[in-house]
Amino acid sequence: MFGKPSRTGRTLQYLALTGYLVFLGFPLVWLLSTAFKPPRELVQLHPTLIPSNPTVQNFVQAFTEQQLGRAALNSLQVSLASAVLTVLVALPASYALARFRTRLGTIALGWVLLSQLFPFVLLIIPIFLILRQVGLANTHAGLVLIYVVWALPFALWMLQGFVRNIPRDLEEAAAVDGASRLQVLRRVVFPLLAPGIVATALFSFISAWNEFFFALVLVKTPELATLPVALARFVGIEGTARLGPLAAGSLLATLPSLIFFAFMQRRLSSGSLAGAVKG
Amino acid sequence: MTTLAERPDVAPTDGPRVARSRSDRMGIYLLLLPSLLPIVVLSVFPLLRGIYLGFTDARAGRHVEISFTGLANYRELLGDDLFWNSFKIGLLWAVGVTVLQFLLALGLALLLNQQLRFRGVARVLSVVPWAMPPVVVGILWKLVYHPDAGLLNEFFHRIDADGLRTNWLGDFNTALPAVILVGVWAGMPQTTVVLLAGLQGVPRELHEAAAVDGASTWHRFRNVTLPAITPVIVAITSLDFIWNFNSFGLVYVLTAGGPGGKTMLPMLFAYEEAFRYGNYGYAAALGNVMVVIIVALLAVYLRRRLREAN
Numbered sequence: 074m075f076g077k078p079s080r081t082g083r084t085l086q087y088l089a090l091t092g093y094l095v096f097l098g099f100p101l102v103w104l105l106s107t108a109f110k111p112p113r114e115l116v117q118l119h120p121t122l123i124p125s126n127p128t129v130q131n132f133v134q135a136f137t138e139q140q141l142g143r144a145a146l147n148s149l150q151v152s153l154a155s156a157v158l159t160v161l162v163a164l165p166a167s168y169a170l171a172r173f174r175t176r177l178g179t180i181a182l183g184w185v186l187l188s189q190l191f192p193f194v195l196l197i198i199p200i201f202l203i204l205r206q207v208g209l210a211n212t213h214a215g216l217v218l219i220y221v222v223w224a225l226p227f228a229l230w231m232l233q234g235f236v237r238n239i240p241r242d243l244e245e246a247a248a249v250d251g252a253s254r255l256q257v258l259r260r261v262v263f264p265l266l267a268p269g270i271v272a273t274a275l276f277s278f279i280s281a282w283n284e285f286f287f288a289l290v291l292v293k294t295p296e297l298a299t300l301p302v303a304l305a306r307f308v309g310i311e312g313t314a315r316l317g318p319l320a321a322g323s324l325l326a327t328l329p330s331l332i333f334f335a336f337m338q339r340r341l342s343s344g345s346l347a348g349a350v351k352g
Numbered sequence: 353m354t355t356l357a358e359r360p361d362v363a364p365t366d367g368p369r370v371a372r373s374r375s376d377r378m379g380i381y382l383l384l385l386p387s388l389l390p391i392v393v394l395s396v397f398p399l400l401r402g403i404y405l406g407f408t409d410a411r412a413g414r415h416v417e418i419s420f421t422g423l424a425n426y427r428e429l430l431g432d433d434l435f436w437n438s439f440k441i442g443l444l445w446a447v448g449v450t451v452l453q454f455l456l457a458l459g460l461a462l463l464l465n466q467q468l469r470f471r472g473v474a475r476v477l478s479v480v481p482w483a484m485p486p487v488v489v490g491i492l493w494k495l496v497y498h499p500d501a502g503l504l505n506e507f508f509h510r511i512d513a514d515g516l517r518t519n520w521l522g523d524f525n526t527a528l529p530a531v532i533l534v535g536v537w538a539g540m541p542q543t544t545v546v547l548l549a550g551l552q553g554v555p556r557e558l559h560e561a562a563a564v565d566g567a568s569t570w571h572r573f574r575n576v577t578l579p580a581i582t583p584v585i586v587a588i589t590s591l592d593f594i595w596n597f598n599s600f601g602l603v604y605v606l607t608a609g610g611p612g613g614k615t616m617l618p619m620l621f622a623y624e625e626a627f628r629y630g631n632y633g634y635a636a637a638l639g640n641v642m643v644v645i646i647v648a649l650l651a652v653y654l655r656r657r658l659r660e661a662n
Binding site for chain 1: 380383384385387388390391394395396397401403406456460463468469470474477479481482483486487498500502503506509537541591594595597601604618619622623632635638643646
């Protein structure tokens with residue numbers, strides 16, 4: 074793009090790139106390494122970058138002793154429910170937003186931007202009070218409800234982008250051929266919308282899976298805690314030998330979002346999430 | 353609520369600019385209702401209620417009378433040293449992280465936009481921190497900063513600089529910079545991706561024309577690239593600033609506000625007020641102050657950028 078840089082220019086560029094790779098990569102390598110180190114190597118005076126006797130003991134311990142297994146199941150349950158509900162609720166509205174111009178739609182999208190401004194403290198106290206009133210405080214159902222509402226604005230924005238990419242002519246052609254409104258949606262719109270539905274569901278799943286603040290405040294019973302909350306509690310436990318299982322648990326907690334990002338990689342690198350239906 | 357989803361047959365078939373009958377409009381509203389209702393009940397209403405709570409003496413516990421106290425909370429905030437301290441730290445954190453995030457991300461985006469080897473690796477690596485839950489990022493860096501078993505201290509030992517070894521997150525002087533570095537690491541990927549998308553939108557012809565005219569690399573960056581991506585820069589830095597000012601999980605895991613309140617971000621402070629001491633009204637007042645400050649700072653920033661653009 075900048076033409077042919079000089080040799081020193083190139084060298085400087087590679088030096089800078091190496092710097093970035095070290096800064097971004099080394100903490101990740103350290104997490105991996107800690108997760109596979111046996112206790113003896115964890116407490117060693119001068120730790121090594123690569124474990125000399127790698128073990129999966131930490132993963133076993135994370136699940137048995139710290140009950141991260143239960144927390145992971147809780148997280149899975151809450152995130153799946155959030156993803157399914159978000160899509161079901163967002164689908165009709167995103168269709169309406171994409172196909173008909175209404176003032177309500179503009180207001181809804183404006184709310185997406187505005188709601189970013191407000192710190193969660195303002196929301197959490199009234200939400201906590203509302204949930205307590207209807208008996209949903211300290212339950213997974215309450216948490217799911219909040220996650221759906223929280224993911225909805227972005228999900229709407231994303232899904233209506235996908236709907237917009239389906240040519241209106243296709244729908245009209247099917248209607249001319251005598252298909253009913255419902256048939257048009259079922260046979261034409263939904264199949265073409267499948268990638269968008271998957272992307273929206275994944276987005277909603279991940280934001281629930283990663284969420285920490287609401288889960289920390291709204292769920293008090295330790296048995297109901299989600300994975301991020303369980304991991305954060307785990308951090309408080311002292312002792313260098315504990316770092317192994319902690320790292321192992323953290324690694325597992327990252328897997329779903331890594332899969333999501335691998336899936337979205339192409340859209341991410343092209344800079345727009347509201348990507349095309351193609352592909 | 354979702355049963356409404358099964359009734360799309362009531363939706364009208366006309367285009368956006370055609371005048372709509374009343375029943376058509378009803379259909380559209382029926383489609384929107386399942387989404388709008390929850391947002392109003394669990395997002396708009398709580399927010400308004402939260403803002404109102406900031407003007408009351410609400411406290412934790414059932415059956416507590418709430419009375420309107422006007423500006424009393426704010427008068428108390430003005431005289432609260434802990435609040436001022438937390439507020440100062442919050443600004444240092446938000447501005448520091450946002451600026452460093454932007455500069456480093458711009459550098460990386462420029463590099464990734466070139467034909468360099470290992471570009472693919474760098475692209476993947478630059479997205480991974482974004483994919484991690486904030487709690488995991490906190491744990492990851494706790495491992496790096498660990499005084500005995502940490503990567504950073506071991507690095508200083510290996511290069512014979514044992515004097516630099518310290519308890520990074522426990523030392524009064526290093527805690528805030530250490531936490532800011534983590535914030536930069538966590539937020540840089542997203543900013544890089546956005547800036548890279550902006551860079552790829554800069555027309556090639558502009559660069560070629562400038563190169564023919566003999567403009568140096570720096571001049572081309574300054575006069576072609578930068579103006580072209582200014583809207584992207586303004587958008588992402590504004591969003592980064594809001595997100596950073598309101599961030600919670602990362603620092604909660606890293607230091608929980610310690611040592612001695614040196615990393616007590618406003619969100620952490622408000623969380624403690626609300627859920628440790630039960631001062632709901634006071635915490636909400638704090639939230640209100642945060643919103644006002646974010647809006648004021650953004651207004652100044654956006655106005656200056658706008659004036660520069662004209």
